[in-house]
Amino acid sequence: MSDALKAAGPAEGPVCAPEMGGRDRIVLGHGSGGKLSHDLVARLFTPVFDNPALRAGDDAAEVAVAATGRLAVSTDAHVVSPLFFPGGDIGRLAVCGTVNDVAMLGARPQALTAAFVLEEGLELATLQRVAASMQAAAAEAGVSIVAGDTKVVQRGHADGLYIATTGLGVIPAGRRVSGALARPGDVVLVSGPMGDHGLAVLSARGELGFELGVPSDVAPLNHLVAAMFAAEEGIHVLRDPTRGGLATTLNEIAQQARVGIVIEEGRVPVRPEVAAACEVLGFDPLYVANEGKLVAIVAPEAAEAVLAAMRATRYGEAAVRIGEVRAGPAGRVLLRTALGSHRVVETLMGEMLPRIC
Amino acid sequence: MSDALKAAGPAEGPVCAPEMGGRDRIVLGHGSGGKLSHDLVARLFTPVFDNPALRAGDDAAEVAVAATGRLAVSTDAHVVSPLFFPGGDIGRLAVCGTVNDVAMLGARPQALTAAFVLEEGLELATLQRVAASMQAAAAEAGVSIVAGDTKVVQRGHADGLYIATTGLGVIPAGRRVSGALARPGDVVLVSGPMGDHGLAVLSARGELGFELGVPSDVAPLNHLVAAMFAAEEGIHVLRDPTRGGLATTLNEIAQQARVGIVIEEGRVPVRPEVAAACEVLGFDPLYVANEGKLVAIVAPEAAEAVLAAMRATRYGEAAVRIGEVRAGPAGRVLLRTALGSHRVVETLMGEMLPRIC
Numbered sequence: 285m286s287d288a289l290k291a292a293g294p295a296e297g298p299v300c301a302p303e304m305g306g307r308d309r310i311v312l313g314h315g316s317g318g319k320l321s322h323d324l325v326a327r328l329f330t331p332v333f334d335n336p337a338l339r340a341g342d343d344a345a346e347v348a349v350a351a352t353g354r355l356a357v358s359t360d361a362h363v364v365s366p367l368f369f370p371g372g373d374i375g376r377l378a379v380c381g382t383v384n385d386v387a388m389l390g391a392r393p394q395a396l397t398a399a400f401v402l403e404e405g406l407e408l409a410t411l412q413r414v415a416a417s418m419q420a421a422a423a424e425a426g427v428s429i430v431a432g433d434t435k436v437v438q439r440g441h442a443d444g445l446y447i448a449t450t451g452l453g454v455i456p457a458g459r460r461v462s463g464a465l466a467r468p469g470d471v472v473l474v475s476g477p478m479g480d481h482g483l484a485v486l487s488a489r490g491e492l493g494f495e496l497g498v499p500s501d502v503a504p505l506n507h508l509v510a511a512m513f514a515a516e517e518g519i520h521v522l523r524d525p526t527r528g529g530l531a532t533t534l535n536e537i538a539q540q541a542r543v544g545i546v547i548e549e550g551r552v553p554v555r556p557e558v559a560a561a562c563e564v565l566g567f568d569p570l571y572v573a574n575e576g577k578l579v580a581i582v583a584p585e586a587a588e589a590v591l592a593a594m595r596a597t598r599y600g601e602a603a604v605r606i607g608e609v610r611a612g613p614a615g616r617v618l619l620r621t622a623l624g625s626h627r628v629v630e631t632l633m634g635e636m637l638p639r640i641c
Numbered sequence: 642m643s644d645a646l647k648a649a650g651p652a653e654g655p656v657c658a659p660e661m662g663g664r665d666r667i668v669l670g671h672g673s674g675g676k677l678s679h680d681l682v683a684r685l686f687t688p689v690f691d692n693p694a695l696r697a698g699d700d701a702a703e704v705a706v707a708a709t710g711r712l713a714v715s716t717d718a719h720v721v722s723p724l725f726f727p728g729g730d731i732g733r734l735a736v737c738g739t740v741n742d743v744a745m746l747g748a749r750p751q752a753l754t755a756a757f758v759l760e761e762g763l764e765l766a767t768l769q770r771v772a773a774s775m776q777a778a779a780a781e782a783g784v785s786i787v788a789g790d791t792k793v794v795q796r797g798h799a800d801g802l803y804i805a806t807t808g809l810g811v812i813p814a815g816r817r818v819s820g821a822l823a824r825p826g827d828v829v830l831v832s833g834p835m836g837d838h839g840l841a842v843l844s845a846r847g848e849l850g851f852e853l854g855v856p857s858d859v860a861p862l863n864h865l866v867a868a869m870f871a872a873e874e875g876i877h878v879l880r881d882p883t884r885g886g887l888a889t890t891l892n893e894i895a896q897q898a899r900v901g902i903v904i905e906e907g908r909v910p911v912r913p914e915v916a917a918a919c920e921v922l923g924f925d926p927l928y929v930a931n932e933g934k935l936v937a938i939v940a941p942e943a944a945e946a947v948l949a950a951m952r953a954t955r956y957g958e959a960a961v962r963i964g965e966v967r968a969g970p971a972g973r974v975l976l977r978t979a980l981g982s983h984r985v986v987e988t989l990m991g992e993m994l995p996r997i998c
Contacts, residue, residue, distance in 0.1 A: 311992070315720075317884025317930070318989025322893075344715035344746040346812065349706075358701035359754035359807060361792045363672075389701040397716035399805040401758070433805075435718045437996065441800050448756040448790075448805030450716060455703065527674025536679075573674070632675025635668070639794065 310406040315436030328408065329432060332415045333422070337395075337430040345430040347395045347452070354455040356391035358382055361448045365639040367410065369488035371480075371499025374447055375417035377575060377641060380504045381526065382451035383425045387506040388522040388578065390461035390513065391453035396422065397431040398449050403442040410444065425504035427451070453506075459513070463540035465520040470609040471587040472545060473580045475508065475594055476501070476602040477553040478530050479569035481576070483561050485640045492565070498557045503576030508600045512580065515593035521581035524574070527641055528632040531570040533579055534617045535631040542614045547607030547629070549621045570619075571632050573640050581609060667763040672793030685765065686789060689772045690779070694752075694787040702787040704752045706811055713748035715739055716807040722996040724767065724801050726845035728837075728856025731804055732774035734932060734998060737861045738883065739808035740782045744863040745879040745935065747818035747870065748810035753779065754788040755806050760799040767801065782861035784808070800996075810863075816870070820897035822877040827966040828944040829902060830937045832865065832951055833858070833959040834910040835887050836926035838933070840918055842997045849922070855914045860933030865957045869937065872950035878938035881931070884998055885989040888927040890936055891974045892988040899971045904964030904986070906978050927976075928989050930997050938966060 313320040330338050337345035349355065362378045372380075379396060386393040398418065402411070422429055480501040487496035505524065512519060521541075525533040530552070538545045554562075554569045562569050576599060582590050587605060594600030607620075617629040670677040687695050694702035706712065719735045729737075736753060743750040755775065759768070779786055837858040844853035862881065869876060878898075882890040887909070895902045911919075911926045919926050933956060939947050944962060951957030964977075974986040 312995045313990075313992035315884075315995065316989055316992040318889055318928075318991065318993075320991060321884070322988070344713040344742045344748070344808075346746060347712045347714050348710055349712055353705055355704045355706055355809075356701040357704050357752060357754060357788050357809070359756045359788050359805075360790045361756035361758050361805060363758055363792045363794050385701045389703065391701070395714060397714060397807050399716045399718035399756075399807075401718050401720055401803055401805075431714050431716050431807075433717045435720045435803075435998075437720050437800065437803075440797070441720075442803075443794065443798050446758055446792075446794075446799075446803065448716070448718060448758075448807075450754050450756075450788075450805075450807035451701075452712075452714070452809065527672075527678070532675055571675075631679070632673055633670075634675065634677060635670035635673040636675075638669045638672065641792075 308408050310402045310404055310408065310436055312404055312436050315434060321434065324434060328412060329415060332419045333429040335428045335430065347430055349394065349454055355452050356386045356389035356455050357452050358385035359448065359450040360385065361446065362641060363446050363639055364485060364641055365443055366488050367444050369485050369500055371484055372502040373414060373417050375414035376421045377502050378447040378449045379418050379421035380502050380575060381641065382449040383427060383504045383506055384524045386451040386453040387509040388524055389455060390459045390522065391455040393425060393427050393451050393453040393506050395428050395430045396449050396451045398429055398447060399433040401442050401446040402434060402436045403444050404436055404439045406444050421504060425506055461519060461522050463521055463523065463537040466537050466541035466543050466581045466609050467520065468543060468609055468611040469584055470520060470581045471584050471605055472547060472607040472609065473582065473591060473603055473605050475578045475600045477555045478574055478577065479554055479558040479562065479572035481574050482572035482637050482640050483558055486637060492561060496557060496561055498555055501574055501576035503599050505576065505578050505599055508594065508597045511593045511597040512590050515589045516582065516586040518586055519580055519582050519590065523579045525577060525579055526573050526575060529571040529573060531617065531629045532631045538617050539615045544610040544612045544614060545607060545617045546610055546620055549619050551604060551606045553602060553604055567636065570629060571636055575641065665765050667759045667761060667765065667793055669761055669793050672791060678791065681791060685769060686772060689776045690786040692785045692787065704787055706751065711812040713743045713746035713810050713812050715742035716805065717742065718803065718805045719998060720803050720996055721842060721998050722800055723845050726842045726857055728841055729859040730771060730774050732771035733778045734859050735804040735806045736775050736778035737859050737932060738998065739806040740784060740861045740863055741881045743808040743810040744866040745881055746812060747816045747879065748812040750782060750784050750808050750810040750863050752785050752787045753806050753808045755786055755804060756790040758799050758803040759791060759793045760801050761793055761796045763801050778861060782863055818876060818879050820878055820880065820894040823894050823898040823900050823938045823966050824877065825900060825966055825968040826941055827877060827938045828941050828962055829904060829964040829966065830939065830948060830960055830962055832935045832957045834912045835931055835934065836911055836915040836919065836929035838931050839929035839994050839997050840915055843994060849918060853914060853918055855912055858931060858933035860956050862933065862935050862956055865951065865954045868950045868954040869947050872946045873939065873943040875943060876937055876939050876947065880936045882934060882936055883930050883932060886928040886930060888974065888986045889988045895974050896972045901967040901969045901971060902964060902974045903967055904976055906976050908961060908963045910959060910961055924993065927986060928993055932998065
């Protein structure tokens with residue numbers, strides 16, 4: 285063994301054995317299940333996500349849940365490129381996306397798992413930044429990352445890293461929230477401006493050709509949802525308009541409930557910078573992904589109370605009413621323009637912005 | 642629009658719009674969240690995994706759990722290459738791996754989620770095969786795949802597909818299984834021969850230079866675990882020796898419990914073909930991954946009953962006692978050779994077989 289290797293000792297530095305290819309990058313050995321894998325978990329992940337379930341060190345984590353019997357479970361894979369963008373990164377996106385999906389079922393998110401596919405050669409510093417961001421998002425949401433897994437693929441077989449998160453939370457007894465529950469006469473609300481996230485990622489790729497100046501809106505919305513339910517238990521539908529945007533989300537709901545939805549063009553909030561960028565690029569903000577916004581469909585008599593609760597809560601300050609639910613045309617979404625005419629808003633057909641979440 | 646496109650109509654064929662690049666391959670649009678994504682889920686995944694939670698169509702799935710309050714949660718990313726190998730495939734591996742991790746906490750696996758990262762250009766027929774294999778494994782284990790997600794990355798940014806699964810199950814009241822509970826005097830059992838899976842995958846890559854003739858042992862072990870607990874509630878440790886093999890698993894346990902473990906070389910079961918292949922390749926079967934085996938550590942008075950229960954149950958027929966737990970050397974695993982000498986069995990240090998699970 286050379287002097288350099290002897291001096292370095294076993295697994296010195298954060299998690300790399302020098303003879304394995306570097307002190308600061310992921311190597312295939314980190315995915316082997318052996319010492320390098322253990323060191324990666326023990327020195328990079330566990331200290332950041334620190335909680336009793338992770339520290340126990342068993343294959344699975346034990347999570348105590350209140351004995352109500354109804355769990356909401358959701359999973360997401362995250363392949364955003366680039367990994368870091370104005371307003372967030374793949375880690376924050378992973379945690380918030382899954383926290384929000386669980387919250388959209390009216391549940392209180394409690395625990396997350398995170399499975400990583402790392403590319404050989406990924407800088408450990410990058411992974412540390414992502415892990416820290418995940419923990420910050422988890423702390424903001426009040427959830428714990430209780431279990432995880434790490435696999436490594438050869439250089440070129442992943443884009444730095446992919447993350448798959450799964451979240452679980454308890455649905456309070458008696459609460460039911462579902463796209464199927466939208467009823468004619470219901471009011472459609474959104475929590476704020478549409479289109480920020482998709483364009484922020486595009487901007488980070490340098491594909492806009494100009495500085496957007498608007499960060500991603502990625503945020504955990506479970507506290508906002510809790511505030512809404514505190515005001516009004518009978519919220520019918522909650523949905524976060526991510527891939528495919530508001531238009532796709534409303535179409536999903538219209539089809540699930542077999543109702544019509546009409547939104548007013550002038551009422552859908554869009555930041556001026558986003559509107560201008562969409563105009564230049566030929567995009568419609570209705571189809572651009574959001575990662576910190578929600579759509580709520582509530583009974584008309586509940587709308588004012590829910591709006592007030594939203595506007596008094598972080599991430600809901602700009603909440604507005606944008607439309608209503610009709611009996612028909614069933615499964616259709618219509619946009620009422622400033623001229624009073626109606627045009628059909630289709631669901632997104634193909635691929636507009638790949639790898640934005 | 643050309644005649645060919647008009648004739649094909651919208652989204653004809655399984656899930657591809659012809660103008661999007663083909664009738665039989667994954668395109669970027671399948672990850673957009675729009676119509677192609679919906680069709681992929683509705684026509685390929687939902688019919689295969691069919692259950693009420695998936696059919697509801699909301700963002701998260703509702704899972705009813707018995708109100709005992711203690712859940713086991715585990716997650717795994719799967720990057721095995723090739724996707725199909727003798728005895729299994731990435732789909733079966735994903736389901737069984739996560740079912741087993743949950744079972745190793747003494748829990749009854751109940752529900753799984755599955756997040757897919759698909760490579761642009763992946764054949765739909767391949768994805769259908771994988772989904773069908775997942776459902777067969779889930780049915781064998783008695784679990785439902787209740788939620789999922791699909792993202793698509795450009796050609797070259799994934800190897801066909803990666804899958805991340807998360808599983809949950811209920812831990813019966815009063816049951817506690819953990820690596821930390823191994824005690825001096827306990828008996829170490831394994832459910833069958835070591836090393837099949839890792840070598841089967843290597844063989845499928847054509848890297849062995851000869852036909853192995855031994856398939857992967859990938860299997861769901863939750864029914865075996867249930868039979869063991871029916872015989873003896875006081876099982877101290879359960880672990881499935883996957884990446885890093887039996888040696889790494891025993892080292893983990895020895896360190897968690899701060900005990901010594903001694904195994905007898907002649908007692909560790911290894912198929913003759915696997916032993917011979919390892920000899921030729923310079924591998925030690927103690928370090929080769931298994932995907933359908935478990936290690937159990939039980940009180941000495943319980944060993945006969947547990948062994949009998951294992952031998953009477955599928956996947957446990959070849960169960961044997963291989964060693965025992967000692968007070969020391971704490972954190973160490975020793976192998977007692979045929980000559981009566983002891984050698985230290987270290988945990989796996991680097992990377993022996995990448996991408997085997």
